[in-house]
Amino acid sequence: MIALSGLHKSFGANRVLRGVDLTVPKGESMVVIGGSGTGKSVLLKCILGLVKPDAGTIRIDGQDAASLDRDAFLARFGMLFQGGALFDSLSVWQNVAFRLLRGPGKRPKAEAREIAIEKLRRVGLKPEVADLYPAELSGGMQKRVGLARAIAAEPEIIFFDEPTTGLDPIMAGVINELIREIVVEMGATAMTITHDMTSVRAIADDVAMLHDGVIQWTGPVKDMDAAPDPYLQQFIHGRAEGPIESVR
Amino acid sequence: MILAPVAAIGRSTLAGLAALGRIAIFLVATIAAMLRPPFYLREFLQALWAIGYNSLPVVALTALFTGGALALQIYEGGARFNASQVVPSIVAIGMVRELGPVLGGLMVAARVASSIAAEIGTMKVTEQIDALVTLSTDPMRYLTVPRVLAATIALPVLVAVGDSIGILGGYLVGTGRLELNAAAYLKTTVEYLTLWDVTSGLIKGAVFGFIVALVGCYFGMNSERGAQGVGRATKSAVVTASVMILATNYLLTELFFSA
Numbered sequence: 099m100i101a102l103s104g105l106h107k108s109f110g111a112n113r114v115l116r117g118v119d120l121t122v123p124k125g126e127s128m129v130v131i132g133g134s135g136t137g138k139s140v141l142l143k144c145i146l147g148l149v150k151p152d153a154g155t156i157r158i159d160g161q162d163a164a165s166l167d168r169d170a171f172l173a174r175f176g177m178l179f180q181g182g183a184l185f186d187s188l189s190v191w192q193n194v195a196f197r198l199l200r201g202p203g204k205r206p207k208a209e210a211r212e213i214a215i216e217k218l219r220r221v222g223l224k225p226e227v228a229d230l231y232p233a234e235l236s237g238g239m240q241k242r243v244g245l246a247r248a249i250a251a252e253p254e255i256i257f258f259d260e261p262t263t264g265l266d267p268i269m270a271g272v273i274n275e276l277i278r279e280i281v282v283e284m285g286a287t288a289m290t291i292t293h294d295m296t297s298v299r300a301i302a303d304d305v306a307m308l309h310d311g312v313i314q315w316t317g318p319v320k321d322m323d324a325a326p327d328p329y330l331q332q333f334i335h336g337r338a339e340g341p342i343e344s345v346r
Numbered sequence: 347m348i349l350a351p352v353a354a355i356g357r358s359t360l361a362g363l364a365a366l367g368r369i370a371i372f373l374v375a376t377i378a379a380m381l382r383p384p385f386y387l388r389e390f391l392q393a394l395w396a397i398g399y400n401s402l403p404v405v406a407l408t409a410l411f412t413g414g415a416l417a418l419q420i421y422e423g424g425a426r427f428n429a430s431q432v433v434p435s436i437v438a439i440g441m442v443r444e445l446g447p448v449l450g451g452l453m454v455a456a457r458v459a460s461s462i463a464a465e466i467g468t469m470k471v472t473e474q475i476d477a478l479v480t481l482s483t484d485p486m487r488y489l490t491v492p493r494v495l496a497a498t499i500a501l502p503v504l505v506a507v508g509d510s511i512g513i514l515g516g517y518l519v520g521t522g523r524l525e526l527n528a529a530a531y532l533k534t535t536v537e538y539l540t541l542w543d544v545t546s547g548l549i550k551g552a553v554f555g556f557i558v559a560l561v562g563c564y565f566g567m568n569s570e571r572g573a574q575g576v577g578r579a580t581k582s583a584v585v586t587a588s589v590m591i592l593a594t595n596y597l598l599t600e601l602f603f604s605a
Binding site for chain 1 (some may be wrong): 481
């Protein structure tokens with residue numbers, strides 16, 4: 099379980115997070131929605147320790163993240179980055195097996211390659227792709243490789259940062275389906291940030307809307323459409339008129 | 347109004363000093379990362395190849411032409427007080443003490459600091475550095491340490507090669523164009539060159555190699571977003587590394603040779 103309480107983060111005068119409280123139950127898929135620049139990525143990066151929050155606590159299964167051993171903490175996470183963030187200098191299989199080729203979880207090279215090919219197959223890529231380099235792949239394939247890398251070491255918690263951004267609707271649908279399947283299959287806790295409502299409906303158990311640095315609304319995805327919150331309604335229906343515009 | 351230019355000088359001086367301070371902090375972090383495992387041998391060997399072997403042509407050509415030009419200049423200048431026979435020893439001492447390490451360092455700064463800053467800067471803006479962290483890999487140990495170590499080891503070797511080729515350039519011009527006696531040229535070169543002349547140049551090379559990679563990594567890691575951000579990081583890396591090489595060269599020369 100991930101529990102965030104009173105999370106604050108400012109960049110200079112720009113107060114991005116102003117007291118975020120959010121709980122993601124174990125094995126659930128939480129999707130955080132919100133407009134561009136509302137701090138969704140900062141929220142994920144705070145949890146991973148890539149950005150240091152100014153105040154607030156992050157608890158993973160009841161333990162304060164700040165007090166945990168960093169390597170052991172990160173070993174529990176997998177992350178799919180928005181642009182894939184694949185390492186250009188490494189081949190596809192070396193990207194997928196990155197964690198398996200070094201560090202405490204190091205495996206023999208042949209075994210790591212085998213696992214990488216298996217994970218590639220899981221995300222719908224043929225073994226021939228394994229020896230290509232990221233620059234030789236299309237955007238959709240890069241996302242799949244990023245997904246394979248995120249799940250390679252069987253993490254307990256997986257983060258997805260804008261998983262469908264930049265993809266055509268069909269490919270976006272494929273990625274959404276894959277994410278849903280994999281999260282269910284692995285029993286992992288998932289946290290996704292997106293502004294793609296199709297993605298929300300395909301992936302989420304629970305939804306949280308981040309606006310003005312706080313969680314404006316949170317609840318199960320099935321309650322989202324009937325929720326009275328005007329901010330949420332404006333966002334999910336993509337209306338130009340409403341309270342969010344007046345804030346902008 | 348009148349004070350505006352003075353204020354601008356003050357601002358840029360302060361910004362320069364702040365950057366120098368941040369580089370110093372980065373240096374301490376790099377050394378700390380060097381002392382703790384894991385060590386990435388593959389990345390180190392790749393960096394050694396990219397920085398050392400691939401810089402050979404540019405360093406060799408620079409040294410060859412500089413050695414040749416130096417021989418011409420010394421011959422011309424020395425003729426004014428009847429001392430053209432000093433050409434071999436001045437070429438040799440000038441190359442190994444000063445021009446070999448400094449020009450080698452500057453060429454490597456242009457070639458390597460720029461490519462390191464651009465590569466790491468692009469990794470930063472495409473979130474590859476963040477991805478490294480999430481994969482339990484410290485970017486300082488994985489990216490910075492191998493490059494800094496490789497450059498520190500590679501540059502003295504490049505300087506040694508450059509010294510030899512520079513002396514050869516002087517020899518070719520001295521014997522071919524200035525009609526100096528070949529045997530006498532070689533004899534004078536060896537006779538007046540001390541071991542310390544050579545080693546001091548190699549030590550300078552190691553220091554310059556360290557600076558080049560450190561500065562390249564620093565600006566890459568601190569690159570701002572977008573193509574412009576990476577472009578600025580690359581430019582700053584080359585300019586800063588070059589200036590630091592020239593300033594450090596003066597300090598090392600003071601340290602090594604002032605009586």
